[in-house]
Amino acid sequence: MDTFRVMRQDDNGNRFPVADGLARDEAERLAAEFEARGHKQLYWVEPTARPMEATGSVGGIGAAADGQDATALGDPADPGATGASGTANRIVVGGALIHGGRVLAARRSAPAEVAGRWEFPGGKAEPGETEPQALERELLEELGVRARALQRLPGAWLVRPGLELRLWVAELLSGEPRPLEDHDELRWLGPGELADVDWIDHDRAVLPDLARLLDPARQSPA
CATH class of the missing domain: 3.90.79.10 (Nucleoside Triphosphate Pyrophosphohydrolase)
Known part of the structure; x- marks a missing residue:
């Protein structure tokens, strides 16, 4: 069975996995729940098999x-x-x-x-x-x-x-x-x-x- 993950992108373009290994309907429900909380980032669902793009910080936010x-x-x-x-x-x-x-x-x-x-x-x-x-x-x-x-x-x-x-x-x-x-x-x-x-x-x-x-x-x- 295909599995899916919930991804999040912040205002600086940094991407993070929020949850992984979910059924599609569960992943979509979770993404909708995060959106409903009023967080200021973008959430979406994608197949787990999709290669993860490198995450990292841009500018001051998240920089060491x-x-x-x-x-x-x-x-x-x-x-x-x-x-x-x-x-x-x-x-x-x-x-x-x-x-x-x-x-x-x-x-x-x-x-x-x-x-x-x-x-x-x-x-x-x-x-x-x-x-x-x-x-x-x-x-x-x-x-x-x-x-x-x-x-x-x-x-x-x-x-x-x-x-x-x-x-x-x-x-x-x-x-x-x-x-x-x-x-x-x-x-x-x-x-x-x-x-x-x-x-x-x-x-x-x-x-x-x-x-x-x-x-x-x-x-x-x-």
């Missing part, structure tokens, strides 16, 4: 920072720690978006248990995406900005069974952040203002590392 290769900035073959069920956790990436010596905080509007608290925006990595690619896509979808992932912050958190959060530093390349999805307010915070909002716990854990990045004078003496 400071000459690092894609493996150093998140390998899609690294799905995260294994959960209790024996299956790999799905990765959620959050982005500490930095610009002008400040970092962007976003206030959650839902779900109810975290509404009103602050976080670093982001979302789930799709199959085939590296963590930087997923973060740059999510910041475009959630905030309407183009950004570049720079480095991963220490730590990882199991936000619920099967979902592992990893936080990254990213730099703003273009655009003015707007709360387009899941947030109702944004604030730029300097190194001395990081404690001014009520952070979700796992985001709060990386504030000391962020403070040192925003203000080199806070670095511990050698």
Whole structure:
């Protein structure tokens, strides 16, 4: 039986497989579901046997920072720690978006248990995406900005069974952040203002590392 895959293309022409080995009707249903979510990329269905075109980054979005290769900035073959069920956790990436010596905080509007608290925006990595690619896509979808992932912050958190959060530093390349999805307010915070909002716990854990990045004078003496 012929099998099909769902493909996605972002605004820069980068192509990624979203799901593979599906029956045609299942693949078409999945592509339609992604479209209905309002994502800003193109989705389509193609036969699995069709050769994959080389994927890659164009310009700043998805590009590795400071000459690092894609493996150093998140390998899609690294799905995260294994959960209790024996299956790999799905990765959620959050982005500490930095610009002008400040970092962007976003206030959650839902779900109810975290509404009103602050976080670093982001979302789930799709199959085939590296963590930087997923973060740059999510910041475009959630905030309407183009950004570049720079480095991963220490730590990882199991936000619920099967979902592992990893936080990254990213730099703003273009655009003015707007709360387009899941947030109702944004604030730029300097190194001395990081404690001014009520952070979700796992985001709060990386504030000391962020403070040192925003203000080199806070670095511990050698």
